[in-house]
Amino acid sequence: MDKPLTECALKLLDEEYTLDDYKGLVPRWCTGCGDNAILAAVQRLCRDEQLPPEKTVFVSGIGCSSRFPHYMHTYGFHGLHGRAMPVAEGIKMRRPDLNVFVITGDGDCCSIGTAHWIHAIRYNMNITVLMHDNGIYGLTKNQASPTSPLGITSRTTPGGTYLEPINPVSVSLGIRNVSFVAQAVDWIPEMLHDIIAEAFHHKGFSFVRILQRCPEFLDHRFDDWVQEPDWMLLLHHENGVRISPDLAKIYRNQEQHDPSDRNRAREIASTNHPMPVGVLYRDPGMPCYEDLRKPDRLYTPDIVKAAIEEEFDKFTIHPTGHPTG
């Protein structure tokens, strides 16, 4: 109370997390790699939200993008290729106090981890998923991915890919329990940040597909869109992301889109000419699995012991040990 005011102010400042508090190891991504922009946006989000680093967990699979947790100074779980989502679900199930993020790549999520991805949408746990979609396998050095555009050459498709890519946003929107789907691009950092923030604030499984440039292996993948702002479609809504006046000057192609409109979201998602950026769908009413399955009270050792005894009672016999007459 009678401490000098300056000391209090200092203390307050002290307690605020700064951007540096979220910085882990120095990123080792290639220069120009879109992953850097995503990392910056996420660190900003953590700072803005003042997330306690010890209460925050980044779970990833395997890939260039999945190195992400090493570059955060929070808890991190850099696990197996494709399996980040079930690990994250296991963490969240009985630890709703933790902020859980999943970092995954297009191969990690849409190929080896597809089953987990689909079911993660269905479980709708309160987890924020950032899918770094560079349309290629980066870490293993240039193989086609399920989101590679038709015809691109890679080391497994020297004559060009044979199949149309899958559209991760449309796939997500096709699932009955979907509760949040957004699309972002690494080259509009402002919206990238705002979209990730929206995803974080949504209670439920928020899936953000982030178009991410890989100058190393698929350099010109997004050139059309990067160089021609009119090929982009920026979604905005009073209940969603807003577009700043500066951005609005560059990206004139905009649509006011109500994220509760799933049919329109599906239409928007169906094309990348123009390429939509923003929150496509949000349903805050979808129940979360961890809530549906949460314990109904605090289970003290006494309650637990009594419940075990009760189970034993069900199966207990008292041998009479005497012959019948």
Added chain:
Amino acid sequence: MSTQALKKEHAKKQARRPAAKKAKGPSRPDKSRRGQSGPEDTPVVTMKEHIIEIVSDSGEGAQRCGQAFGAIAARMGNGVWTAEIIPAEIQPPARSAAGASGNRIRVASHRVTNWGDEDDLIVAFNEQVLLSRLEEGELRPGCIVLLEDKWRTDNDPEIVAAFTETVERLLVDDCRVYEIPMETECLKYVPDPRRGKNMFVLGLLCGIYSLDLDIAREQIAFAFAKKDQAIIDNNILLLEAGHDWAETNLDIKFRIPPSDVSKPQIVVNGNIALGLGVMASGMEVCAMYPITPATSASHYLSEVFQNVGGVVHQAEDEIAACAFAIGSSYAGKCAVTITSGPGFALKQETIGLAVMTEIPLVVVNVQRGGPSTGLPTKVEQGDLLFACFGGHGDNPKVVMAPSDIEDCFYSMITARKIAEAFNMVVVVLSDASLASSQQPFPRPNVSEDWLAPPVDQSAVPEGAMPYDWDSRTGLARRFIPGQPNGMHCLTGLAHDRRSRVAYDPDINQEGILHRSRKLAAFQKTLKAPDVFGGDEGDLLIVGWGGTRGAIEEAIERLRADGHKVSSLHLTFLQPMPPGIKEVLERFDRVMTVESNWSDAADDDIIDEDNRRYSELAWLLRARYLVDIDCWSEVRGQPIKPGAIVRAIRERLQRKGS
């Protein structure tokens, strides 16, 4: 010996009697006929034990009847082992050999540890299911057969022919056949005799085995507690009818005196015991994907786990189940994942992740026949080496195997403790036989020690490292999310003490060393197992898992005949407890008995260079440099003590020659 011969003589005489005699008489208990057939003066034969089977088409209730019969005998104080006879198909056609469903109950005056050899008495609801048991060699010569008689007068001549033919064949095989008007009798009490027939049979058996009807009534009330009183009353009515019918019409009556147990006992099968164990272990999360024969453990847990605050998560596949369990354990809530062979195979990469990151994890593999989809409902111990060495790279983990139903319960408590104390994966190998067999065990005293402490959320000292391995034990303190200052990025890649990805040769060497060391440190906590039988002798049998009861019974029988044989049963397979080599060396010869493949040494094409040994034999040979033989069977059923006795006799003779 002479009494046995006498019995056999008696059995033969019985068999030559017109089998269907009783069936042709009036079905209602008729006092006036009592004197003629003489059941009133039926002497009660006291037996040490009997093996009883009840088989029907699936859905006719033989399982329920068998389980109730076992429970009543257990309540009477008998030693009991019940084993399920599971049809190969989900909806087999009626009256088909493939559809035989039921129970075997071995009742004795002593503790029973296995399902025994062949039936002394079998009840069958039709002759086809009976035939399948006969053809599988499950009927002892002289076996008493109680057969539903309605097929003899069926409208379909083919059925009648099949029935008569079977009965004749049974007689040739020396069986004593009683044709029983089961449905006809039941019709007197209930409109649909197909339902409730099993309770009539239960009554018959209570009569034959002099079981206390009051206890039987109690058991019915208990087993049908969730049902209407009317159903319970009906079942009791049928029970009494069956009992009276046996008393009035049958000339067989046995008594199997109780054993000396008097303390309260838990009667469950191995999977329920596992479920109870999980509940009592302090684990809060069970992640699983349905797979026979493991699923019933999760079924049970799904009903009750929430009563201790736990949750069963049915994942989208086994990989997800294991990853989910790892996530939960990582966040401080130690988890179990329960599966069987094919699912265990799928989990290998995730298990390796837990090994590498040193996250405690309990993995239960209720083994079934393999490879591939194999024998989903049948018994095999084929996953031992897989459990020990599965996964790429060096994968040190603890492997243990319960050997009876009580063990299934305690193994969960032990496994969680080891997993958390050593930050290791503990694989628990049960099997399809333990999964569905019942054996009473003393009701445990619930202990607070079993429960898990609250998740540690205390601040980590500044500068502490997440993998600060102790150079002697390999142990390191684990940091759990939520602990201030503990932030680190755990990784499945090779890493240093700070959990930083490291490809440095020394660091990799160091990481593997310390993960391996934990296994050595844990081994130091184990006690040498006891030898069953004598401390030294001609032959030592070594076994693991669910074969214990059969092996020890075989040893008892052989020792009673003067053979110097003993057995050693291992609960911990990796690491192995101390003192084994000394035991092995005290015996002239050592042989494992297992339910997995091994080449027969006397096979033409087999020699020292190409013989494939049973799995434990491989392990023991490799570790102890002892010439260990093996005998095994992969018939999909629990090994019988008699089969082990024969195998051992044969080996002893071979040595003698």
